[in-house]
Amino acid sequence: MRLHRLEMSAFGPFRDHQVVDFNELSGDGLFLLHGDTGAGKTTVLDAIVFALYGEVPGARNQAKALRCDTAEPTTPTRVSLELSVQGHRLRVERNPEYERPKKSGQGSTTEKAKATLTWLNEPPSGEVREGITRPAEVRPTIERLLGIDAKQFCHVALLPQGDFARFLRADAKERGDLLERLFGTRRFSAVEKWFRDTRYERGRELEQRRGEADRLLARLAQVVGAEPPEEDRATWLEGVEKSFSLESERARQELDRLRRQREQADDALAKQRELADRVERVRAARSELDELAAESERHEAARAELEAARRATSVVEVGRTVDRAAAALRDAEAELREAGQACSDVDTESAEDPEQLRALAVSYRERAAVLESLESAAEQQRGDRERITELDERIAADEATDAELAEQLGQLPAAVERARAEVNEAEQAPERLEAVRGNREELEAALRAARELPAAETRSVEARDRERRAVDDHQGARAELQRIRELRLAGMAAELAAELEEGTACPVCGGTRHPEPAEPHERTVGAEEERLARERETELQRWRDEQRGLAEEAERECARLREQVGERTEQWLRAELDRVTSERDRLSELVAQRETRAAQLAELETSSERLGERRSELAERIAAARSSRDALAEQVREREQRLSESRGEFDTVTARRQHLVERAERVDRLAAAKGDHDRALARESEQRAELARTAADNGFETPEQALDARREQRRVQELEEWLAEVDRREAAARATLRELAEVSAETEVDVAAAAEAADRAREAAQQAGNTVADLDRRVDEITELGRQLRDSWKELEPVEAEFAELDALTDVINGQGQNARRMTLRSYVLAARLEEVAEAATQRLGHMSDGRYSFVHSDEQGPHGKRGGLDLRVVDDYSGRTRSTKTLSGGETFLASLALALGLADVVSAEAGGAMLDTLFIDEGFGTLDGDTLDLVMDALDELRAGGRVVGLVSHVDELRQRIPVRLRVRKSRGGSSLAIES
Known part of the structure; x- marks a missing residue:
């Protein structure tokens, strides 16, 4: 892996965009990264790691604070790294997640993390040529390439x-x-832990199994009531099972005998209880008849009270009817008073009976019907007034619209002229755009040449310097070869003399005697030295020719670039390119707007006609509205005169009609109340006469006497139930005496003795049953515990053997037991x-x-x-x-x-x-080293870079700046740190 270029912005202390050209730093194989404390030397290394893996080394990754605090809100935090890995060149770009202000409104929003990988040459086999845009795929790809x-x-x-x-x-x-x-060997620690955990789990499982077997044995001993022996527990278990089975059989036989005795005692007790019950029933029947005879007078009085209450029932029903008629009369009198008060403002003195009052109500309704025909006219009056208001508003709105249209119509001529000029400009734009594009391409090429020219001139000077050094080296090698040849010729006699042997012919003179062979001198050289010198001269000649070709190529490149640039400066070219680019963008926009501008012009040209037509329509509509409004106002004035005469002192015709209808309704109520009162008075008189007749028919002298004899239904029900119970008790007692005529009330029965004998027999059988149940339970429990215990012993045996093997192997893997080296x-x-x-x-x-x-x-x-x-x-x-x-x-x-x-x-x-790491960084406090040690370190670094690696030292030691000519300087300031290459 070799690094080429690092770019970063708003990252750590670096606020602005920074670039590190590692190709320039790597020319000598060794460079120094130095700067003040806190300037950001370590951040450069962090940026490299972040670009590759999306994280920074050590505790700094936990802080999650990669963005520069002083960066502009619009500047994104970004790191880009170009590198070569296994012959493939690629660029990795990353943006961390950070908070930034919202583009609109208040507050902040989270900028999501992003990452991309771009191949700058042919990608590895299996990789997509377009690169990777998903952040989750970038890091695995880097790890796969680097290994x-x-x-x-x-x-x-x-x-x-x-x-x-x-x-x-x-x-x-x-x-x-x-x-x-x-080395990622945690899997072996995991293996050790797996064995330890497995041994622990299996050991715990074994102890559980052993504990389960011990619990079963303890439970069995508890059931048996005896401790098991330490040895031969299987035989002990078999003996216990046989012993308890025999004891259970003997107990069951005893239980059968005692159950037969209990049945006999229970039969005797049942017979004694039946006889005692019959005697007791005879005694209770005789006592019941004696008690009923003592209360016979009370029974007769109750029967007389019940019979009088039954006769008074019909009289009471008629009395309730009289009460209801009286209540209705009172209600009618109250309604008559209220209806009369409601008609206090109506002259009803001349109308005494209901029919006259109803005639008065009819006259009120007839007058109200006359006014009802005028209500529709009043409603029309309100609608016409609203219509007049609506027409006034519409006329005002149309007049305002007409004024606005007139103003728009006056502005159209100037707008048409401007649109026509814009259309002409857009029509001429394509031809001008073609010329501007050609000019821009030429400026771009010239600007690239201007930017490349300084570096090309530097390369040319360097190439010429290398050519001169190559010429000097070659000439020195040629002189050295000449000198060695001269020395060899000078010592050729000694070289031939060294090959002479006595009796062997001399290759020069042919003699076999060599009395004075030449002696070699201090500067004698041989054929091998001449061969090496000749090979060196040939190699330097090739190197000289190669450097001459490179220097001439560099000169040609400089000439080509100077020709493109001409007399123009880079600053002028950049400014001119910006101006031409702006002109190109403006013309491109004009070309795109040609159809739009033409459409706008056509729209403006047709707007005048449309506006004129709309003004004509508005004038006609305003005239029609005014005509309708005037005619409608005349109708309203005429209708208002008629309505004023009809409503009189009321606000509206409807109010006056409603007043007449309400009077008619009150008079109708008074007529109805008078009729209801007369009928209620007659009904009440009829019901009182009916009450007197009903009392006489039921044997009462007066209605009051019948009312005194009446009883509540609950009392009647109580008398009926009590007398029925008396009759039932007497009948039941006499039936019992007839049924048990052969039983004497003086017979004595001893039930207690029979019950005591039955209890003794039942208790003995119960104890025997409990004994049998307990023995059966114990036998079943012993049998089940024995089965479980034998199964547990059988399952435990292979588990113990397996655990012993696992225990020994775990000790060996964890450096214990048979592991002699404890590794x-x-x-x-x-x-x-x-x-x-x-x-x-x-x-x-x-x-x-x-x-x-x-x-x-x-x-x-x-x-x-x-x-x-x-x-x-x-x-x-x-x-x-x-x-x-x-x-x-x-x-x-x-x-x-x-x-x-x-x-x-x-x-x-x-x-x-993975790939060979050709770029290394050594971060160390070199300031703690003395001069001699520092010399050793520099010698070691020379050895390291001699192998083709590029080494970057991170230090602020002044002496290293003197020793290392290529340096990457980190400067800090309030406006953010910056990077610069020094040489």
Whole structure:
């Protein structure tokens, strides 16, 4: 993975739009990210992590405060990152969720989080070419490409050396926690926990089963009443079942004998009770007859009272009729008084009888009928007056409309001229728009060229500098090759002499004796050195030609750009492009409005005719309304004179007619009241005569005597029921004496003795039955408990065997029991990962320490029997001894932790199967290092970038600014932090 470009706005302390060009920073392989405390150095790293994974490292992610507090409400919070992964270039853009003011109205609204992924070249196989627009799919795609999640990325791409220094000195538990997060081995901890939880659950299940068996055995012992033996409990159970079965059979036989005795005693008791009951009935009948004979006079008086009350009943009914007639007479007298008072304003002295009063009422109604014919005229009068008001309002509204139409008609000529000018302008717009578009395209190309020209000129100068250096290097190599050839020629005799052997012909003179072979001198060179020098000269010649081609290409590019720009400046081109763009937009809008403007002109031209026609229609309508209004007003005046004479002193004709109708109704009521009173008086006299006749017919001298003999219905009912009860009691007593004529009232019966004997027999049988029931219950319970206990013992046996195996395996997995090294499964897996990390870190630490230090992993147990497997130590080549990492000095600790971090990054990347991380950030307090240690660190970083990686150091140490020429400076201010590249 290599980073190319980072953009952010309204993110953290950065209020305005900021851009980081990592391609420019990566030219030397090493750059410094520095700035004041709180300026936002860490925010740059947060932005990278947020763009990739949608979160920021550590506790800052919990704050959920990514938006800049001083940002403008209209500026969105946005992060964009361009990067290359496995040969695929892509851009990731994210917007976090934040609150912003509403565009209209008061209050705020929530801006939802968004994320997109765009492929800038061919996407990987299986990915959509258009990219990803759903936020939920962006993060999984990034994790799939990189092969690591957010936490792993923060540990392998953003190297906080303090964390790895702590990791270097940590104990086994702390080291295991970090390794578990990085390598995702929580599943092995889950396996350990699963075994522990399963053992606990199975153990609890086993104890439950054992407890259930123990409870069954205890319950059985409670039922039996004896404690079971410790051994051979099955035999004991079988003996208990047989013993209780025999005892239950003996008890059942005794119960049958006692039940037969109880039945005999119950029969004897029933006979004694029956005889006693018959004697008692005879005695009660004789006593009842004696009591009735003593009250015979009272019975006769009651019978006489009942007979007189029955005769008075018909007289009482007639008396009620007399009472009702008297009440009706009183009501008629009251109604007559009220009707007379209601007619106090009517002259009724000349009309004494009802018929005369009814004739007077008829005369009132006839006068009211005459006025009813005029009511429709009064209603018409009200409608005509409302119609006059309506016509006045309509005339006023039409006159106002006519004035408005006249004003509109006067404004139309000017509006038509303006619309005609706008139509002409829109008709000419297409031709002008074509010319403006061509001019804009030329300006855009020139502006792009003006923007690219400075960079192209810089590349040209750099290319020429590289060409000059390549020429110098090549000329130096050529001179070196010439010098080596001259030295070799000068030492050629010595080279040939070195191959001479005594007795072998000389390749130059042919002699076999070599009395004075040439001796080599200090500057003698061989064929190998000449070959290497020749190869270097050839390589530099190729490099020189390549740089010349690049320089010429850069010059041609600059010439092309200068030709496009001409004498124009970038500022002038930008302003002119803005002006031409505005003109293009205006003309495009005119082209789009051609039909609309033509339609508007046609509409204006036809409006005048329509307005004239409407004014003519209004004039005719106003004249007609005025004519109708005048005619209607004349009719109202004539009708008003007639109605005034008819209503007299009343407000309306209807009021006067209603007054006459009400008088007729009151007179009718008075006539009816007089007739009702006369009839009620006659009825009351007739009913009193009928009452006297009815009393005499029923044997009473006067009606008052009959009324005295009357009784309430409740009293009559009581007398009838009492006399009927007396007759019933006498009849029942005499029937009982006839039925039991053979029984003497003096007979004595001993029921108590028979009952006592029956109770004794019943109690003995009941006790025997309880004994049998108890024994049956105990036998059934013993049988059921025995069955359950045998089933429990049978089910318990394989469970105990399975738990023993699970218990031993759980101990081994959790570093106990037969596990000699006391390593848990998680520790065993992490120990293997730690061993890989130690090997990878050793390769880097060896280079950094000049071969002195290397890491070694140990799986020995800790002190006092602590679990082992995650111990990390260093081997010192100077002493040949292994020692603790805690004994390293400050500088050595830094080198070791840096090597460990890089080694861990390599292993995590390889483990996850992801992409190589070509861009790394090291965030560390370099200010705590002395000069020598800092030199070692810089040498180590040179080794790191030599492998092709780009390393960014995050620090504010001044000395690093002197050592690292390429820097990314973070400045803070009240208006928000900003970023700038320095070199």
